[in-house]
Amino acid sequence: MTPPERPAPVPELVRTLTALLAAESEAEAAAAGVEPGDLEQAVWLRxxxxxxxxxxxxxxxxxxLRRAVRAEARRARRTIVRELPYTAHEPVSDAEPEHAALVAERHRALRTAIARAPLHCRRLLTAMLSPTDPTYREIAGELGISQGSLGPMRSRCLGCLRRMLTAEVAVPEHRGKER
Incomplete structure (x- = not known):
């Protein structure tokens, strides 16, 4: 009876998979609409x-690894379809008190959800929502993390925030849907 095959040690496994992961991520990234580095980080995390x-x-x-890259690319495509671009705060006139109340309520719900988020997410989201509109480089310096980690971290934090807000705010209809 022969002993079962022992798996490769983790450093050897990482060394072996690095080039393959880079190639697979590069191939899938464009179709998913994400950076290859973001896909790589997500697969390493998996x-x-x-x-x-x-x-x-x-x-x-x-x-x-190939299956994981494709799964992360599919997840990224689904996420991009649901994400809406951030728009600057619209000035509210005194003639629209209902609109002002709704905007204030949305801001309150967002601030409350951010306050309940884990510390690293709270710090990142607060920095990203700063009125000074800092760059990724400035945010990375402020938080003491690498600039390449901001995209995946932002994605995870926004997912966390989205889950917290789901119960408080109605989910918008899918874009492109006709009435």
Whole structure:
């Protein structure tokens, strides 16, 4: 009876998969509308979660990696369809008290949700919503993290915020839907 095959140590696994992950991410990123680096980070995070308390090292790491890249690309495409661009605050005239009340209520709900968010998300979202409109480089410097980490971190924090606000704010209809 031969002993079962032992999985490769993590550093060797990472070294082996780095080039393949870069190539797969580059191939899938354009169609998903995201940066290849964002896909890479998301897949590395998936692998770390799998190794730390999950099912462990995949039996076929290369096949798992290809499937993970495609799954992250699909997730990114779904997210992009639902994300709406941020628009600056519209000036509200005194003639529209109902509009002013609705805007104030939305801002209150947003501030309350941000206050309930985890600390790292609270700091990031507060910095991103700053009236000075800082660049990614300035935000990264302020938070003491790499600029490349901001995109994935922002995505996770907005997802967290979206889940918290779902119960408080009605979900808008899908864009492009005719009435």
């Amino acid at each position: 692998l770390l979660e799998r190794l730390d308390g999950g099912p462990g090292v995949p039996r076929s790491p290369a096949d798992w």
